[in-house]
Amino acid sequence: MKKIILTIIYILTLSGCGLEQDSYLVRWWNGNIPTKLSDKKEKIWDICFEETKYLPENTKEEKEKADMELNNCLHEKGFWD
Template sequence: MKKIILTIIYILTLSGCGLEQGSYLVGWWNGDIPTKLSDKEEKIWDICREKTKYLPKNTEEEKEKADMELNNCLHEKGFWD
């Protein structure tokens, strides 16, 4: 019985090793299923991404500031409306 349990744990551990953090299966498992953006949302996303992609992101503070700029742009353009 102990060998069967160890074998199951071993198989489950190895089966999860090949999954990347951003893979569809990991997103599905975490309840974050990606959805297709509408044409309007995709256009807004592209505009805001282009606007903020050259902001520095070397430190945590700079990353937070760049993310806030992106979120502000998305909000101003009506991405979540």
């Protein structure tokens, strides 16, 4: 019985070794399956990305500010409505 359990654990361990972190199965298992954006949301995302893509992101503070600007733009245009 002990050999069977060890064999099962060994097989399960080896079967998971070949999975990449970004593979569909791993994302599904973790509940992180990206959904396709609607046309309206995709358009809003593209507009906001274009508005904020040239903001500096050299330091952590600049990156946080650029992310906040993108977030504010998305919120103003109704991305999460």
